[in-house]
Amino acid sequence: MTPGETPPAPNPGEDLLWPGPATVRRGPKPRFTVAQIADAGTRIADAEGLGAVTMQRIAHDLGSTKMALYRYVPGRAELDAVMLDRSFGMPRPQHDADWRRALAAWAEGVHARALAHPWSVELAQRPHRPGPCELAWYEVGLAAMADLELHGGEKLDVLALLAGHAMSIVRQESASAAPEQELAASMQRIFTTRAADYPLTVAAFSDPGGARGDALRFGVERIVAGVEALAASRREG
Known part of the structure; x- marks a missing residue:
């Protein structure tokens, strides 16, 4: 801390994600902001992984x-919360009148944001209270389903399914550029020598068709198709 700096008063219970009205403080301007500290943590996590991030x-x-x-x-939990919310960023509003395409674009947006900061997947899957950016993503996703005959809880579950699928793909992609192909290659010797024990698995890996290499799109389309079927059954009912 520089000489003469007047730091913010310690307040372990302060909500960093949802701050109240700004408080006018006497003395010199504080040296840092919470955003600057979180962004420093983000740079470290992007370069070296979440485990490298410490207050020190x-x-x-x-x-x-x-x-x-x-x-x-006040602590690491608060730092993680701010880093996670800032990693989400604000979503782009969806103007597509087709809710199917709007939901697909939403899931692709979640995937892109998480892929830019792969460590955010771990933080997102921990129990946490959403911050303003994360809730903005909820708003955009729920807006796409505004006219569907679904309950609020069902709509939230749809977003959870889409986000969970997108983030599971990020986990694979952050470990390997072509996870499906690398897995198949690593199993080739076993498939050759033990084909009789696992005939269906060998056949599936050997089939060049399907969604190999595009698991994100395939999963999103299947989730959206399921939502469409449920909404249609509600209309018919």
């Missing part, structure tokens, strides 16, 4: 001390 490392990169940063961010 962030303080070093910002030219500060760990204890000084605790005046802005």
